[in-house]
Amino acid sequence: MTSPRLIPALLALALLAACAPRTAPVAQMPMAQAPQWKPGDYWVFNTKTRSPFTMAERMEVAQVGDEIVLTGNGDPTRKVRLDKDFCVKESQGTLLRYSVASGQDAYIFFPLAVGESRTFQQSTALAKGTQNYVNTVMVEAAEEITVSAGTFKTFRIRVSKRNETGWSGTYMMWYAPDVGYFVRVVDTQNNIAELVKYGKK
Numbered sequence: 001m002t003s004p005r006l007i008p009a010l011l012a013l014a015l016l017a018a019c020a021p022r023t024a025p026v027a028q029m030p031m032a033q034a035p036q037w038k039p040g041d042y043w044v045f046n047t048k049t050r051s052p053f054t055m056a057e058r059m060e061v062a063q064v065g066d067e068i069v070l071t072g073n074g075d076p077t078r079k080v081r082l083d084k085d086f087c088v089k090e091s092q093g094t095l096l097r098y099s100v101a102s103g104q105d106a107y108i109f110f111p112l113a114v115g116e117s118r119t120f121q122q123s124t125a126l127a128k129g130t131q132n133y134v135n136t137v138m139v140e141a142a143e144e145i146t147v148s149a150g151t152f153k154t155f156r157i158r159v160s161k162r163n164e165t166g167w168s169g170t171y172m173m174w175y176a177p178d179v180g181y182f183v184r185v186v187d188t189q190n191n192i193a194e195l196v197k198y199g200k201k
Helices: 007-019
Strands: 022-023 042-044 058-063 068-070 077-084 088-092 097-101 117-126 127-148 152-162 168-175 181-188 192-199
Touching: 042 181, 077 097, 088 117, 117 168, 127 168, 152 181
Parallel strands: none
Antiparallel strands: 022 127, 042 058, 042 192, 058 068, 068 077, 077 088, 088 097, 097 117, 117 127, 127 152, 152 168, 168 181, 181 192
16 A cells, blocks of 8 residues: 555656656667758747757747858847857847857757767857856767657757856757757756747748
8 A cells, every 4th residue: 555645756756757758769860961941940849948949939940041040939139040050159048148259059060970979169158257168969879759749760969068167067959850950958957848849941
């Protein structure tokens, strides 16, 4: 017989299990090339995170070319500027705002293949001043993941960031080539965004 004191804990565990995305390993995943975004492509998430790629619930392509611009929730002041290699130049999110003064702030690189990793350095201007960061982007595995928008074959990417003050943090990001975007993002403060729907022009 279950103790009455254990029932709340068991209910909490059951709720967590029900809310967690279903994942399964993928035996082989072909190398993924960079997505060909077009203005008007969009991705809608259940919430926002500190990641520039999910800094708002709705992310939409506003501009492509040598500079790529994504807007958040249709607000042109809430934007992410990327270079042609998809490295962040500026992020004007509500949870985190910053601009890159020099170097590359990468969360993804192409072509993508399991086992590949790259390290990037950048100087970042924040509200509290400029800090130097090192990002290590590691493509850990290929996984099939189920979120509200559907079931997708993805690359699971770990982005490990650290700066000169001793701070370090990790982003976990699942990129789906068929979607051309991330379908799940867990930021450094455990905010979790999952794809609800998307559309391509």
